[in-house]
Amino acid sequence: MTSELANPQTLSALDRPNSYIGKAVPRPNLDRLMQGRGLYVSDIELPRMAYAVFLRSPHAHARIVGIETSAAKQMPGVIAVVSGRELSTVVTPWVGVLSHLKGLKSAPQSAIAVDRVCWQGEAVAAVVAASRAQAEDAAEHVSVKYEELHAVTDMRTALDPATPVIHASLGDNLAFERIHDAGAVDQAFAESDEVFEAEFVFGRHTGVTLEPRAVVADWSAAEAKLTIYQGTQAPHMVQNIAALHLGLKESQVRVVCKDVGGSFGIKVHIYADEMATYALSKLLRRPVKFVADRVESFNTDIHARDHRCRGKIGVKRDGTIMAFEIDDLTGIGPYSMYPRTSAIEANQVVNLVGGPYVTGNYRARARVVFQNKNVMCQYRAVGHPIACSVTEGLVDLAAMKIAMDPVEIRRRNLIADDAYPCASPSGLRFEQLSHHAALAKLVQMMDYDALRAEQAALRVKNIHRGIGIASFIEVTNPSAAFYGVGGAKISSQDGVAVRLDAQGSVICQTSITEQGQGSESLTAQIVGSVLGVSMDRVRVILGDTDNTPYGGGTWASRGAGIGGEAALQAAKVLRKNILDVAAVVLQSTPSELDIVNNAVVNVVDGAPRIDLSELARIVYFRPDTLPPGIQPELMATRHFVPRNYPFAFTNGVQASWLELDPDTGFVKLLKHWVVEDCGTIINPQLVDEQIRGGVVQGLGAALFEKCVYDERGQLTNANMADYLVPMSGEMPDIDVGHVVSPTLESELGAKGAGEAGTAGAAAAVTNAVNDALRPFGTIITEIPLTPQVILTALGRI
Amino acid sequence: MTATIAIALSVNGELVEANVLPRLNLADFLREHLKLTGTHVGCEHGVCGACTVRVNGDIVRSCLMLAVQTHKAAIETIEGVSDSGEIADLQSAFRERNALQCGFCTPGMLMAAQDLLKQSPCPDRERIREHLSGNYCRCTGYQAIVDAIESTAWARTGRRP
Numbered sequence: 001m002t003s004e005l006a007n008p009q010t011l012s013a014l015d016r017p018n019s020y021i022g023k024a025v026p027r028p029n030l031d032r033l034m035q036g037r038g039l040y041v042s043d044i045e046l047p048r049m050a051y052a053v054f055l056r057s058p059h060a061h062a063r064i065v066g067i068e069t070s071a072a073k074q075m076p077g078v079i080a081v082v083s084g085r086e087l088s089t090v091v092t093p094w095v096g097v098l099s100h101l102k103g104l105k106s107a108p109q110s111a112i113a114v115d116r117v118c119w120q121g122e123a124v125a126a127v128v129a130a131s132r133a134q135a136e137d138a139a140e141h142v143s144v145k146y147e148e149l150h151a152v153t154d155m156r157t158a159l160d161p162a163t164p165v166i167h168a169s170l171g172d173n174l175a176f177e178r179i180h181d182a183g184a185v186d187q188a189f190a191e192s193d194e195v196f197e198a199e200f201v202f203g204r205h206t207g208v209t210l211e212p213r214a215v216v217a218d219w220s221a222a223e224a225k226l227t228i229y230q231g232t233q234a235p236h237m238v239q240n241i242a243a244l245h246l247g248l249k250e251s252q253v254r255v256v257c258k259d260v261g262g263s264f265g266i267k268v269h270i271y272a273d274e275m276a277t278y279a280l281s282k283l284l285r286r287p288v289k290f291v292a293d294r295v296e297s298f299n300t301d302i303h304a305r306d307h308r309c310r311g312k313i314g315v316k317r318d319g320t321i322m323a324f325e326i327d328d329l330t331g332i333g334p335y336s337m338y339p340r341t342s343a344i345e346a347n348q349v350v351n352l353v354g355g356p357y358v359t360g361n362y363r364a365r366a367r368v369v370f371q372n373k374n375v376m377c378q379y380r381a382v383g384h385p386i387a388c389s390v391t392e393g394l395v396d397l398a399a400m401k402i403a404m405d406p407v408e409i410r411r412r413n414l415i416a417d418d419a420y421p422c423a424s425p426s427g428l429r430f431e432q433l434s435h436h437a438a439l440a441k442l443v444q445m446m447d448y449d450a451l452r453a454e455q456a457a458l459r460v461k462n463i464h465r466g467i468g469i470a471s472f473i474e475v476t477n478p479s480a481a482f483y484g485v486g487g488a489k490i491s492s493q494d495g496v497a498v499r500l501d502a503q504g505s506v507i508c509q510t511s512i513t514e515q516g517q518g519s520e521s522l523t524a525q526i527v528g529s530v531l532g533v534s535m536d537r538v539r540v541i542l543g544d545t546d547n548t549p550y551g552g553g554t555w556a557s558r559g560a561g562i563g564g565e566a567a568l569q570a571a572k573v574l575r576k577n578i579l580d581v582a583a584v585v586l587q588s589t590p591s592e593l594d595i596v597n598n599a600v601v602n603v604v605d606g607a608p609r610i611d612l613s614e615l616a617r618i619v620y621f622r623p624d625t626l627p628p629g630i631q632p633e634l635m636a637t638r639h640f641v642p643r644n645y646p647f648a649f650t651n652g653v654q655a656s657w658l659e660l661d662p663d664t665g666f667v668k669l670l671k672h673w674v675v676e677d678c679g680t681i682i683n684p685q686l687v688d689e690q691i692r693g694g695v696v697q698g699l700g701a702a703l704f705e706k707c708v709y710d711e712r713g714q715l716t717n718a719n720m721a722d723y724l725v726p727m728s729g730e731m732p733d734i735d736v737g738h739v740v741s742p743t744l745e746s747e748l749g750a751k752g753a754g755e756a757g758t759a760g761a762a763a764a765v766t767n768a769v770n771d772a773l774r775p776f777g778t779i780i781t782e783i784p785l786t787p788q789v790i791l792t793a794l795g796r797i
Numbered sequence: 798m799t800a801t802i803a804i805a806l807s808v809n810g811e812l813v814e815a816n817v818l819p820r821l822n823l824a825d826f827l828r829e830h831l832k833l834t835g836t837h838v839g840c841e842h843g844v845c846g847a848c849t850v851r852v853n854g855d856i857v858r859s860c861l862m863l864a865v866q867t868h869k870a871a872i873e874t875i876e877g878v879s880d881s882g883e884i885a886d887l888q889s890a891f892r893e894r895n896a897l898q899c900g901f902c903t904p905g906m907l908m909a910a911q912d913l914l915k916q917s918p919c920p921d922r923e924r925i926r927e928h929l930s931g932n933y934c935r936c937t938g939y940q941a942i943v944d945a946i947e948s949t950a951w952a953r954t955g956r957r958p
Contacts, residue, residue, distance in 0.1 A: 026892045033900025034888045034907065036835015036875035043834040133820075210839045210847055210901040210935050261837070261901030262935050294840045516898030516936050685895050689941055693898060696938030720844035720933070728929040728939040733922075757938075 017596050020525035020535060024685035027521040028535065038259040041214035041231050042291050049216065049287040050079050052280055053135040054273050055125040055142050056299065057117035060151035060372040060713025061166070061334075064115055064144060067125055072141040077134030080284055081142060082126045084112035091279035092245045094270070096336035098486030101343045104176040104368075106336035107167035111276035117146070118166065118334030119374050120714055121299030123273055126280055128288060151372040151713035155308065155331030158369035166334055166370045175336055176343035176368040180350050182425045183361035188323035192314030194401040200390045201782040203706035204306035207379050208725050211261020212292040213301060215274045217281035226253045228278060231260035233268040233513055234553035239545045240489045241270050241339060242278050257543030263515040264697065265379040266301050268555045270338045273300065298718035303707055304345065304379035306331050307386050311353075313394035314361075319404050319412040323361035324354040324425070326390060330376075331369050337377035339488045343368050345376075348383025348475070353391050355424045355473040356435055356651065357413045362425035372713045380697055382556075384474060384759035392470040392763040393781055396770065406469050406767070407448060410439055410653075414471060424473075431644075433651040434739040435471055438675040441737050442469075442653045446673045451657060459775065465670070468656040468768030472760040473649050476557035476678070476752025477743070481646035493641035494558075495549025496566040498527055498574045500634040502620045504598060504613030505537040508570075511551025512563030513543050517754060518686035519559045523567045525682055526748070530571035531578070532595030533612065549637060557752020560682055561648055565746040566640040573636035581632040582615055640746065648743045648751040652676030654695070656764035657732075660772040662794055665787030667703060667769060669732040676756045677739040680749035687753045688736045694757020695734050700726045702762035706784050804868040808833070809877030817864045823857075824848040826864035827874060835875040835904045839933070846932030849905035850874050856912045875904035884911050887949045896945040898936030906932050910946045918954050922947060 032038050069081040093108040112123045125142050129135035150164045157163050158173040165172055189195055216229040226248065232238050235255040243250045260267065277290040292300065307330045314322035328349050332342035346366040354362050399409040414435035415422065423429050442448075448467075455465045483490040497509040508527050512519045524538040531538075541547055551566075552558060579590040582600040586593070586609050593600050599608045600615065618625060619632045626632070642648060657671040674691050681687050704724035708717045717723045742749025762783050769790070770779045778793045791797045801816035808831060815830055824841075827833040827850070836859055839847035843861040850859045851873040878884050884907055890896070897903040906929065913920055913928040920928065925943045934942065951958055 027895060030892045030897060030900070031888070033897060033903055034891055035879035036833070036904045038835075038900055040834075040837070040901065042838065043828075133818075208933075208935055210845060210899070210933060211837065212839075259901075260899060261839075262899045264935070294842065516900060518895075518898075689895050689898065689937060692938035692940050693936045694938075697935070719842060720840045721842065725933060725935065726938075727931075727933065728926040728943065731926070731939050733940055734938060 016529060016532065019529040021529050021682055022684065024683060025525060025535060027518050028524055029520065033259065040211050040259045040261050041216060041229050042211060044216045044229050046216060046218055046287040049289055050128045050130060050284065051132040051135050052126050052128045052277055052288050052290045053132060053139050054123035055127065055139045055144065056296070057113065057120060057122045057124055059117060059146055059148050060120045060153065061149040062117050062146040063149060064113065064117065064124060065147050066145045068143040069125065072127060072138040075134065075138035075141060077130035078138045079128045079130065081138065082280060082283065084110050084114040084124065087112050087276060087279050088114060090246065090283050091275055094245060094338045096338035096341045098341050098483065098488055100486035101176060101341060101347060104336065104341060104343045105170050106175060107170060109272060109335045109338065111272050111279055119372055121374055123276065126276055128280055128284060153371055153373060153709060153711055153713045155329055155369050155371060158331065158371060166372065173370045174367060175332060175370055176346065178347060178350050178366045180362070180364040180426055185323045185325055185361045185363040188361040189314040192322045193317040194398065195312065195314045196394065196397050196401055197310065197312045198393065198397065198781045200309045200311055200393060202305040202307045202386055203784050204303045205701050205705035205707060206298065206301050206303045207264040207266035209262030209264060209266050212294065212297045213267060213271065213274065214291040215277050216287055216289045217278040218287040219281040219285060221285045224252055226278060226282065228253065228255045230255060230257060230274065231263065231267050232257050233263050233515060233555045234490065235513065235543060235545050236511065236550055236553065237490050245275060246278060246282060255545045257513055260515040265555065269302055269340060269377055271300065294720060295718050298707070298723060299374055299715055302337060302377040302379060303374050304376060305386065305701065306376060307349065309349065309386060309390050311390040311394050313398045315398040315402060317402050319402065319409045321357055321359045321395065321398065321413045323359060324391065324394065325363045326353050328366040329369070331371040331373065333373050333375035334370055335375055337375050339490065340378055340483060342375065342377050344378055345383045349386045351426045351428055352383060352387035352473060355428065356415065356471045358415055360425050373709055374715065380694065381755035381758035384472065384755060385698060385701060385762050388470055388472045388760050389763040389766055392767060396767045397779065407439065407443060410469065410471055414439065428649065429645055430649050431743055432741045433473065433649060434677045434741050435651055437739045438651060438653045438677060439471065441739060442655055442673055442675045445675065445735055445737050446655050464660045464662060464772045464775070466658055466660060466768035466770070466772030468764040468766065468771055469653065470760040470763035470767060471653045473651050474557065474752065474756045474759050475647045476650055477561035477642050477648035478556045478558060479642045479646050482556065491550060491552040493639050494551035494563040494566050495637060495639040496523065496563065496570040497549055497635060497637040498570040500574065500578060500612065500616055502616050504611060504616045505539065506531060506533050507539050507541065508567060509541045509548045510563055510567060511549045511553065512559040513554040515554065517554065517559060517690060518683060519554055519563065521686060522560050522564055522682045526564055526567045527571045530568060531575050533598055537598060549639065557754040560750045561746065561752055562640055562642065564682060564750050565748045566638050568748050569638035569640060570636050573638060574634065577633045577636060578615065581619060581630065582610060584627060584630055585615065585618060586610060642745045644745050648745060650676065650678050650751045650756060652756050652760065654760040654764040656768040658765065658768045658772065660769060660790065662776065665790035667785060669699065669730065672732050672734045674734065674757060675737040675739060676753065677741050678753040679740065679742040679751040681738060681740060682750060690753045691736045691757045692734045694755060695761045696726050696731055698758040698761025699731065699765060702765040702783050702785060704784055802865050804865055806867045806869060807871040809873055819863065819865050821864045823859035823862040823864050823867055827859060833874050833876055837901055837904060839901065846909060847902050847905045849908040849932065851908060856908055875907060878911065886952060887911060890945040890949045894941045894945040896937060896941040902932060902934045906934065906942060914950055914953065919950055919956070
């Protein structure tokens with residue numbers, strides 16, 4: 001549609017006749033989903049399956065005095081009512097820490113609370129019955145006596161000596177602190193012509209996957225094997241952790257992941273109620289299903305953001321940015337989430353602030369504190385929207401101070417496109433970014449000068465429009481530096497097995513997973529292109545620990561860059577093996593042969609020599625006709641993990657054009673632009689749609705989405721009517737453009753694109769709102785930008 | 798325990814007779830009793846639109862309707878309108894435009910889109926966005942869905958963009 005490649009790159013191994021690389025081919029197997037014939041976990045039923053519901057704490061913090069279950073056990077259809085203490089005989093507790101996040105601490109968390117509940121929504125008992133309705137009926141007859149404890153809810157006072165400590169064994173409510181100091185920050189501020197400071201406030205929000213979290217756990221006592229059907233982004237991680245805490249070997253656990261109704265980072269964690277469901281299946285020796293209802297989703301799906309970040313920038317009158325300084329505070333609920341921990345977001349904020357810019361002067365502190373609210377952890381674009389909003393907000397406000405155009409101040413400070421490789425002030429290594437090319441393209445796409453003229457003309461008529469720009473960097477293709485080095489058994493490598501079947505079609509098994517991003521499509525595109533096989537002959541198997549190579553899965557924008565490279569390398573080996581045997585059969589040499597359109601052809605004249613189906617027939621059914629000593633291998637497996645760079649950084653820039661109504665505080669989004677650089681683009685349509693979907697999630701955070709807690713730790717808007725998400729009528733059309741700087745870390749050259757949209761959308765909107773507010777002499781550094789926030793800033797309420 | 802109530806209705810053109818509890822909603826009846834799992838349950842309180850089906854020709858949220866209210870009614874679900882070919886062109890446009898990612902909202906989205914195109918053959922983008930405002934999609938950002946519906950409307954009415 002609107003996308004175009006600025007400088008398309010060609011790739012030797014992939015630059016072949018009929019290559020699918022760089023083409024907007026439709027994803028395979030969409031009919032299944034469009035005809036209502038998908039298989040989401042919520043659709044799965046097994047023989048003897050029972051349904052679990054969880055009785056959840058109404059208090060944010062309370063001691064469990066007693067649980068009375070006898071009445072519930074007499075209810076129709078009830079199979080069991082299980083408390084946390086009873087379940088603890090089956091599943092062990094866990095602690096969400098990583099050794100490379102120095103000082104990170106947390107307390108043991110149980111599948112079902114034992115003795116004490118630490119947030120409103122923590123499970124205190126499970127009721128298992130023949131139907132979900134019967135289990136819900138019985139749950140009403142479980143009586144729990146609580147003794148309410150003080151709820152720690154305000155992150156700003158969580159560390160005060162007067163505030164009770166949530167976990168006495170930890171000594172205080174500080175989960176993690178990181179301090180970073182680079183360059184000569186004090187001197188840089190002293191030498192600045194203007195220094196600007198502000199506090200940036202980010203609401204707590206959540207992913208709202210349209211399909212709630214769901215799991216079917218099936219313990220076969222006869223086989224001593226647990227099969228877990230779950231919508232997860234990381235099947236092998238779930239396998240490892242389920243085995244670890246249920247006292248099993250990984251070989252006794254199979255994780256199957258069919259269709260997943262949205263994930264966005266929500267479904268990459270280990271949740272207490274899911275662990276409880278695995279344990280209930282083992283305890284009751286039958287399949288047990290748990291599907292969260294929407295209220296449970298709001299109360300127990302991980303929340304994200306909830307930061308208060310003081311930011312400071314120093315700038316010269318010529319626009320030179322002298323230094324950044326931040327002090328970030330975030331509240332993560334009562335436990336650090338398992339196994340990825342809840343310190344990663346704050347850590348990312350420290351990593352990413354100031355990242356697009358030249359200045360080396362950067363000081364940061366981040367503190368992560370416990371609270372009696374729902375757990376918080378990594379959700380799409382972890383830390384990026386915070387870092388981008390703070391950085392880009394400060395840059396715009398500095399520009400305002402020195403009366404410089406927002407585009408111009410960025411031109412003067414973004415790292416030059418020919419300065420790579422280089423490092424950020426927080427020590428991140430950049431291989432190749434393209435901030436200036438991206439900004440130039442954005443300015444052209446949005447016709448910046450015309451838009452400024454339109455804005456000025458409308459302002460005279462009391463119509464208040466704003467333009468907001470936000471440059472960003474994005475962490476993609478994470479190596480073991482993310483989790484593995486900290487001791488978590490979360491694989492950073494992925495594997496792909498490719499085989500030619502007996503009719504000349506291709507079957508790929510990949511360890512990356514599909515939640516709609518297009519993992520299946522990109523794998524088929526790469527394999528089809530390398531092998532010379534049409535995509536309709538390529539079938540991709542994913543989401544099954546028994547039937548795929550070992551690997552990380554799909555998260556942190558890693559599927560295309562890491563899983564895609566493994567697919568490329570596996571297909572290259574299979575291609576060589578096919579040509580080797582074809583040369584024998586055809587009495588030729590491999591170098592004289594190629595594979596095009598499902599047939600082996602002559603390199604010289606393209607003349608077809610033998611169909612792959614015929615070659616496969618000979619190999620599989622008439623190997624007796626091959627010369628002695630020839631053993632064809634029509635299956636190949638390769639794995640890949642980046643080794644040179646801890647992360648493949650991408651970059652981009654977004655712009656928002658909106659209209660603000662100063663009487664109502666409403667913001668109308670008129671248009672949004674994104675230019676991003678994810679390296680080699682395998683399927684431009686899929687990349688564009690990742691960007692658009694990511695932008696809209698960022699726009700939700702910017703304008704609507706917030707988990708509203710009261711001072712007692714009660715979530716007051718835990719339903720879809722009160723928690724607002726973007727709807728089609730409020731969203732603008734989004735134009736997407738690309739700059740292409742492939743990573744040299746892999747032959748494919750692809751970096752990730754899943755989080756770029758979310759990374760910068762809120763920053764662009766906030767900057768646009770502040771641009772629209774200029775005539776009113778006020779600025780806002782808080783999201784969501786609700787009418788209440790805007791009218792308050794305008795002094796109208 | 799409340800007694801079940803006998804109902805008889807047409808589902809995708811087939812006669813269905815069942816005894817259901819009065820509290821059973823239509824979405825659960827379709828999914829759990831008839832195994833028509835294409836009707837999805839996203840919020841169970843009538844906001845997200847994933848459970849949209851047709852009852853006597855009108856689209857409704859099946860989580861907000863009781864199964865007993867559908868006695869003698871004609872229900873059409875995503876499975877029915879797919880098999881009849883009624884929305885084949887719309888589905889094709891969704892495929893070409895990648896107007897779905899996880900696909901969980903898609904059956905409800907297609908039911909709502911077809912409803913719009915029957916009421917209003919040539920809707921502009923604003924009208925399309927307005928009509929879809931009761932159907933949440935968390936993956937796509939909506940633009941591809943609007944594009945697919947717009948192009949289907951053009952094709953059905955023989956117009957060109």
